[in-house]
Amino acid sequence: MRTIKYGETSVITSVYTELFGLQSYIVKGVRQSTKKTQSKQIYFQPGAILEMEVYHNDLKNLQFLKEYKWSYLYNKVLFDVVRNAVVQFMIELFLHAVKQPEANPELFYLLEGSLLEADKGTDTIAANLPLYFILHLATESGFELQGSYSNETAILDLKEGVYTGTEPLHPDIVTGPLAAHISAIQHIQFYNDLENIKLNRQARRQILDALLQYISFHITDFRELKSLAVLREVLE
Numbered sequence: 001m002r003t004i005k006y007g008e009t010s011v012i013t014s015v016y017t018e019l020f021g022l023q024s025y026i027v028k029g030v031r032q033s034t035k036k037t038q039s040k041q042i043y044f045q046p047g048a049i050l051e052m053e054v055y056h057n058d059l060k061n062l063q064f065l066k067e068y069k070w071s072y073l074y075n076k077v078l079f080d081v082v083r084n085a086v087v088q089f090m091i092e093l094f095l096h097a098v099k100q101p102e103a104n105p106e107l108f109y110l111l112e113g114s115l116l117e118a119d120k121g122t123d124t125i126a127a128n129l130p131l132y133f134i135l136h137l138a139t140e141s142g143f144e145l146q147g148s149y150s151n152e153t154a155i156l157d158l159k160e161g162v163y164t165g166t167e168p169l170h171p172d173i174v175t176g177p178l179a180a181h182i183s184a185i186q187h188i189q190f191y192n193d194l195e196n197i198k199l200n201r202q203a204r205r206q207i208l209d210a211l212l213q214y215i216s217f218h219i220t221d222f223r224e225l226k227s228l229a230v231l232r233e234v235l236e
Contacts, residue, residue: 002014002046002091002095003044003045003046005031006026008031009028009029009030009031009032010026010027010028010029010030010031011026011027011030011031011044012024012025012026012027012062013025013027013044013065014095015050015052016094016098016107016108016111017052017054017103017108018103018105018108019103020056020101020103021098021100021101021102021103021104021108022095022098022099022100022101023054023056023063023101024061024062024063025052025054025062025063025064025065026062026063026064026065027044027065027068030043030044043068043070046087046088046091046092047074047077047087047088047090047091047115048070049070049071049072049112049115049116050068050069050070050071051068051069051070051071052065052066052067052068053065053066053067053068054066072116072119074119075119075120076119076120077115077118077119081234082123082126082127082234082235083118083119083126085227085230085231085233085234085235086118086126086127086129086130086231087115087118088227088230088231089130089225089227089228089230089231090111090114090115090118090129090130090133091227092225092226092227093133093134093137093225094111094137096219096222096223096225097137097141097215097219098141104140106140107137107140107141110133110136110137110140113191114129114132114133114191117129117191121191121192121194122195124194124195124197124198125191125192125194125195127199127204127235128185128194128197128199128204129191129194130208130231131182131185131197131204131207131208131211132185132188132191132194134208134211134212134214134215135182135185135186135211136186137215138161138214138215138218139186141218141219143161143215143218144161145161145162145163145182145183145186145214146161146162146163147162147163147164148163148183148186148187149163149179149180149182149183149184150163152165153165154175154176154179155167155168155173155174155175155179156173156174156175156179156182156183156210157172157173158172158173158174158210158213158214158217159172159217161214161217161218163179163183172213174207174210177203178203178206178207178210181197181199181203181207182207182210182211184197185197185207201235201236204235205232205235205236208231208232208235212225212228
């Protein structure tokens with residue numbers, strides 16, 4: 001969810017929905033200077049998970065939000081610096097990668113599940129979650145890494161998105177334990193298994209940078225995320 005001011009008292013918020021994909025909604029009156037409306041602004045912070053009743057018209061780019069309430073209220077994300085940085089990163093990356101309004105339930109469940117896990121998971125799971133999210137976002141967006149790490153395919157070619165045994169002519173590769181860790185994270189199906197991925201700070205940062213380099217080859221006009229500097233700092 002990303003929100004900007006609209007008029008004197010309203011906002012326009014971008015929301016990824018289960019039924020309609022990425023949509024923009026006008027929310028009226030939430031910026032009025034009353035106690036009732038001021039308390040509503042918290043609903044439109046990045047990463048908020050809401051149940052909504054909306055007016056939807058396929059012919060319009062801007063929809064109207066009628067009713068909303070919490071679907072899930074965070075316990076840790078709002079107060080934990082690391083978990084908040086993880087959520088901010090995932091939201092910004094998601095909005096870079098998903099630009100069309102079409103519904104995609106698998107993308108919706110990936111985003112929702114990852115946001116919930118950022119709040120509920122252990123510290124290790126939260127720290128590894130950005131790596132998991134990048135890899136599975138790539139999969140659901142149609143550019144999944146091909147193959148897996150082995151003694152015969154010990155080189156991850158970031159440009160081609162494939163594990164190979166032949167070193168390419170370009171330098172955009174990952175090898176050794178880092179490539180093995182990426183393969184392990186890619187094939188994880190349950191968030192709890194992220195607990196078993198043991199990475200030190202340097203390795204986690206190197207993998208993060210490599211995966212962002214990988215997706216930059218596949219997302220049009222990809223640029224460095226504003227949230228990345230904060231994420232790097234808190235993970236270290």
